Amino acid sequence: MNKLRIAVQKSGRLNEDSMRILKDVGISIDNGKDQLKAAARDFPVEVFYLRNGDIPQYLKDGVVDAAIIGENVLIEKGEGINFVERLGFSKCKVSIAVPKDAKENSLKDLAGKRIATSYPKTVEKFLAAQNIEAQLHIINGSVEIAPNIGLADAICDIVSSGSTLFKNGLKEIEVLLKSEAVLAVSPKIDAERQAILEKIQFRIQSVLKGRQSKYVLLNAPNDKLEAIINILPGMRSPTVLPLAQEGWSSVHSVIPKNQFWEIIDELKKNGAEGILVCPIEKMVV
Numbered sequence: 001m002n003k004l005r006i007a008v009q010k011s012g013r014l015n016e017d018s019m020r021i022l023k024d025v026g027i028s029i030d031n032g033k034d035q036l037k038a039a040a041r042d043f044p045v046e047v048f049y050l051r052n053g054d055i056p057q058y059l060k061d062g063v064v065d066a067a068i069i070g071e072n073v074l075i076e077k078g079e080g081i082n083f084v085e086r087l088g089f090s091k092c093k094v095s096i097a098v099p100k101d102a103k104e105n106s107l108k109d110l111a112g113k114r115i116a117t118s119y120p121k122t123v124e125k126f127l128a129a130q131n132i133e134a135q136l137h138i139i140n141g142s143v144e145i146a147p148n149i150g151l152a153d154a155i156c157d158i159v160s161s162g163s164t165l166f167k168n169g170l171k172e173i174e175v176l177l178k179s180e181a182v183l184a185v186s187p188k189i190d191a192e193r194q195a196i197l198e199k200i201q202f203r204i205q206s207v208l209k210g211r212q213s214k215y216v217l218l219n220a221p222n223d224k225l226e227a228i229i230n231i232l233p234g235m236r237s238p239t240v241l242p243l244a245q246e247g248w249s250s251v252h253s254v255i256p257k258n259q260f261w262e263i264i265d266e267l268k269k270n271g272a273e274g275i276l277v278c279p280i281e282k283m284v285v
């Protein structure tokens with residue numbers, strides 16, 4: 001049987017979360033990064049450890065069938081490569097920034113100026129869409145230093161917390177795109193490997209849904225049940241079980257993680273007691 005070849009970043013910001021999600025979907029790899037290629041123990045998958053920036057070309061050539069990669073890199077270098085799943089980690093923006101006291105405040109102000117970036121195609125596309133011509137200086141790292149050393153008037157690079165911009169005395173003036181890690185697929189993938197990929201994709205979806213949810217258990221007096229059930233969404237509807245103590249019930253439900261505190265406050269206000277909250281490993285709906 002052919003194995004699905006998945007590329008992940010060898011080392012860097014995507015590596016740890018990529019390996020974790022593979023492990024969570026049942027793809028365990030014995031020996032890691034020292035080998036550039038490793039077979040999974042219990043699934044028809046081979047993992048290739050590559051530089052993030054090289055992965056789009058491997059996907060185009062069909063040397064790997066799928067990859068975990070930043071959407072920003074696909075946009076820059078991965079024309080014709082689709083992704084099938086957003087993975088919820090390595091969230092960042094690709095933004096243009098200028099020195100904080102500069103008079104430039106928008107993309108239009110950059111006409112004729114020098115922009116240092118590792119994302120030349122992305123910048124060119126955005127400038128062209130607004131009929132702006134600027135000079136691009138392509139550099140591979142430490143882009144934020146360029147204005148301070150007189151190399152450029154502006155930069156275009158990844159922004160996450162904004163602390164690198166702040167430390168280098170820069171201000172963001174335009175967000176070109178938002179990015180996160182995605183599961184990308186080679187246009188050359190064959191049917192057999194596509195079927196393996198679909199299995200993995202299904203498993204990833206249940207892991208991601210689990211990560212976005214919490215399992216809640218609570219006790220409530222029976223006369224408060226209706227109000228409490230109205231607060232709780234549940235997968236279909238909450239489970240209600242009688243407690244040994246008469247007049248009381250135990251209520252179980254699944255709630256979205258991002259509404260967690262609001263829901264807990266409401267539950268308490270409406271008479272819930274002994275609230276327990278548990279993580280959900282996987283959720284198949």
Ligand SMILES: Nc1ncnc2c1ncn2[C@@H]1O[C@H](COP(=O)(O)OP(=O)(O)OP(=O)(O)O)[C@@H](O)[C@H]1O
Binds near residue numbers: 011050073090160180
């Ligand atoms: N500060 C950040 N916060 C969140 N995500 C980030 C951040 N910096 C980079 N990323 C995301 O992680 C990806 C990998 O970044 P990283 O700096 O580890 O690798 P790289 O140097 O761009 O690539 P290579 O593997 O080719 O050396 C980026 O393409 C982006 O999607």
Ligand SMILES: O=P(O)(O)OC[C@H]1O[C@H](OP(=O)(O)OP(=O)(O)O)[C@H](O)[C@@H]1O
Binds near residue numbers: 142158159164165
């Ligand atoms: O907004 P922040 O949270 O400060 O993150 C942004 C910084 O993170 C990335 O650099 P990284 O640390 O990956 O170093 P690199 O340039 O060597 O890739 C990116 O290139 C920015 O410089």
Ligand SMILES: [Mg+2]
């Ligand atoms: Mg980086």
